[in-house]
Amino acid sequence: MMTDRPIVVAGAGAIGCFVGGMLAASGRRVALLVRPRVKTEIERFGLRLTDFDGSETKLGAGQLALSEDPAIFHSAGIVLVTVKSADTADVADQIAPHAPEDAVIVSLQNGIGNIAVLRDRLGGRHVLAGMVPFNVIAMGEGRFHRSTSGDIHVGEDAGNTAAALSVPGLTVRASGDITGVQWGKLIINLNNALSALSDLPLAAQLSNRDWRRLFADQMAEGLAALKAAGIAPVSATPIPMNWTPALLRLPDTIFNAILGRTMKIDPEARSSMWQDLKQGRKTEIDYLQGAVIVLAEQNHVEVPLMRRIVALINQAEAAGNGPPRLTPQQIRAVV
Numbered sequence: 001m002m003t004d005r006p007i008v009v010a011g012a013g014a015i016g017c018f019v020g021g022m023l024a025a026s027g028r029r030v031a032l033l034v035r036p037r038v039k040t041e042i043e044r045f046g047l048r049l050t051d052f053d054g055s056e057t058k059l060g061a062g063q064l065a066l067s068e069d070p071a072i073f074h075s076a077g078i079v080l081v082t083v084k085s086a087d088t089a090d091v092a093d094q095i096a097p098h099a100p101e102d103a104v105i106v107s108l109q110n111g112i113g114n115i116a117v118l119r120d121r122l123g124g125r126h127v128l129a130g131m132v133p134f135n136v137i138a139m140g141e142g143r144f145h146r147s148t149s150g151d152i153h154v155g156e157d158a159g160n161t162a163a164a165l166s167v168p169g170l171t172v173r174a175s176g177d178i179t180g181v182q183w184g185k186l187i188i189n190l191n192n193a194l195s196a197l198s199d200l201p202l203a204a205q206l207s208n209r210d211w212r213r214l215f216a217d218q219m220a221e222g223l224a225a226l227k228a229a230g231i232a233p234v235s236a237t238p239i240p241m242n243w244t245p246a247l248l249r250l251p252d253t254i255f256n257a258i259l260g261r262t263m264k265i266d267p268e269a270r271s272s273m274w275q276d277l278k279q280g281r282k283t284e285i286d287y288l289q290g291a292v293i294v295l296a297e298q299n300h301v302e303v304p305l306m307r308r309i310v311a312l313i314n315q316a317e318a319a320g321n322g323p324p325r326l327t328p329q330q331i332r333a334v335v
Helices: 014-025 036-045 070-075 085-095 114-121 161-165 178-189 191-198 202-206 209-228 241-248 252-262 272-278 289-298 304-319
Strands: 007-010 030-033 047-051 056-059 065-067 078-081 104-107 126-131 136-140 143-146 152-155 172-175
Touching: 007 014, 007 070, 007 085, 014 030, 014 047, 014 056, 014 078, 014 136, 014 143, 030 070, 036 047, 036 065, 065 070, 070 085, 078 085, 078 161, 085 114, 104 114, 104 161, 114 126, 126 178, 152 161, 152 178, 161 172, 178 191, 178 209, 178 289, 191 202, 191 209, 191 272, 191 304, 202 209, 209 241, 209 252, 209 289, 209 304, 241 252, 272 304, 289 304
Parallel strands: 007 030, 007 078, 030 065, 047 143, 078 104, 104 126, 152 172
Antiparallel strands: 047 056, 126 152, 136 143
């Protein structure tokens, strides 16, 4: 029903430009609500989408609409929300007066609280949760690089929105338990902070057992909080979520063999939180570790390592000197 109307990306940063670009490359009508810097960059260089598998897709600026004006939502069939969690309320207030009442709103954001904000701000509109498992790095000059593997998941609905968004090179799957999928992604995203604190590429970090043990201990705290709250996270890989901490603690050779079969990671892949510290931006730590800490407090679960990591990220944000290059031992110092 919606495929003859534009798909509008609300707040097209790295994820939004990659997803929107892949949709446009497959012939979908796509419009991007962008910041002036991104608009200028795409108008000058076009979009160049590269992948960890070596593939590349190029689009001219004329293959999709670009605007800084939220009036671009006026004929949207689907709106993809890709802004940082802290900006969800603001972008919803931009969507509300412009998007048609029957537009489907899909959140492709980190964290688990964005859907409630969108539904509250957008009245009776049809709002779906989604989960993007892969990282995208903005490389400059219109290039956006997908550095890890995985398929997007979107909540099931009668209109089969997931199928409407699925194109070659960008698989979108419908999920009957999107809340569990989101919590599963959030638990994995707890590593974003470790990547940011270490200043190491994800592949290098995960190949080091000391970093994996730290990730495993933090994940164990998160899983304990979820269990106490009666939440069952859904794994994005064939490996059950509850097995993951034990697998992370395995010797390097065994772990690397398992990881290679379940996930592809570009050697230079970095987390979005690393990018935020690098560019002096506010991170999403309050929507990742912060969300688990709230859950832990409600259910009387202790999460000292997670609290330590939040404090270190806050310190790095305040210092404004980028990733602090800490070691696992420095992160554990007072835990």
